[in-house]
Amino acid sequence: xxxxxxxxxxxxxxxxxxxxxxxxxxxxxxxxxxxxxxxxxxxxxxxxxxxxxxxxxxxxxxxxxxxxxxxxxxxxxxxxxxxxxxxxxxxxxxxxxxxxxxxxxxxxxxxxxxxxxxxxxxxxxxxxxxxxxxxxxxxxxxxxxxxxxxxxxxxxxxxxxxxxxxxxxxxxxxxxxxxxxxxxxxxxxxxxxxxxxxxx
Numbered sequence: 001x002x003x004x005x006x007x008x009x010x011x012x013x014x015x016x017x018x019x020x021x022x023x024x025x026x027x028x029x030x031x032x033x034x035x036x037x038x039x040x041x042x043x044x045x046x047x048x049x050x051x052x053x054x055x056x057x058x059x060x061x062x063x064x065x066x067x068x069x070x071x072x073x074x075x076x077x078x079x080x081x082x083x084x085x086x087x088x089x090x091x092x093x094x095x096x097x098x099x100x101x102x103x104x105x106x107x108x109x110x111x112x113x114x115x116x117x118x119x120x121x122x123x124x125x126x127x128x129x130x131x132x133x134x135x136x137x138x139x140x141x142x143x144x145x146x147x148x149x150x151x152x153x154x155x156x157x158x159x160x161x162x163x164x165x166x167x168x169x170x171x172x173x174x175x176x177x178x179x180x181x182x183x184x185x186x187x188x189x190x191x192x193x194x195x196x197x198x199x200x
Contacts, residue, residue, distance in 0.1 A: 069118025
């Protein structure tokens, strides 16, 4: 094994599994509303039209903040900025458990888009800082694998949490948002401690 290959392997093992975990959490948080939809509709009156508008507001918030978020990534560094993104999206996901109707649903979906904005492109940019061009295709392919993995686990996890309906007086969809929002918050500290800002 050449010196470069050994270095690339060490960097890959250090960074990519952790980045995959972060994106898994982001994807699950973003997708949970689709599983909660029917239950929320019955409990607080969020119908198909409100759900569709909420989905649109998420992407409006994401679009508006994507470039500013990546400018902040440059200013504050990957470690602090990714931790900020995770802390806010985790808190907002938990906040989704306490929406009271369409209006608060719209606000929270928009804020979630704002909070998550810049994470995915920011991670892609972060990866390009660590790996030479000839290695990026393979590394980015490994990272993108997190999406189908997330799709496989989101359904069973969401179904199990929705089955907690009535526990401690909360609806199943409330438990769904509370539980899936917690990992993002809990991983904020490991991101700050473990993730380097870039190659030095």
